Amino acid sequence: MKKIYLTLAAAVLVFASQVEAGAMLPGGVINLDINFDSTIGCAGGMHLVINNTSGLVTGRATGCLGADLLIGTVGNSPRLGTIISIMLPSTNQLFVIDDSPRIFTIYDADNFSNNHVQLSGEYFLGAP
Numbered sequence: 001m002k003k004i005y006l007t008l009a010a011a012v013l014v015f016a017s018q019v020e021a022g023a024m025l026p027g028g029v030i031n032l033d034i035n036f037d038s039t040i041g042c043a044g045g046m047h048l049v050i051n052n053t054s055g056l057v058t059g060r061a062t063g064c065l066g067a068d069l070l071i072g073t074v075g076n077s078p079r080l081g082t083i084i085s086i087m088l089p090s091t092n093q094l095f096v097i098d099d100s101p102r103i104f105t106i107y108d109a110d111n112f113s114n115n116h117v118q119l120s121g122e123y124f125l126g127a128p
Helices: 002-016 109-115
Strands: 029-035 044-051 056-063 071-078 081-088 091-098 104-106 117-122
Touching: 044 071, 044 081, 056 081, 071 091, 104 109
Parallel strands: none
Antiparallel strands: 029 044, 044 056, 056 071, 071 081, 081 091, 091 104, 104 117
């Protein structure tokens, strides 16, 4: 399992320098707290540290999601806006977070080849 996360972290670092975040994230580094309200069945969220220059996202899970350290990427698509992808190691889930509209999708990383969506819904700014 550790090998998978180390491989993911290496891939994130390789591709992070090639992305550029969108208008939601002005230049530099910002801290962002998001919460999933009770959409996920509990009061959980994430504290994200987003480096707009490198495209790297770090942080930690909050509330009922535990306190896992997170790593991911941020990028911009003219059609989709700003997208953040985060891996939650304790549950082996991939969170894809969109800025407009404010929606998230959780994928089962063990079954990702089948695009297995576990849950999706709206998120809110602020700590849970």
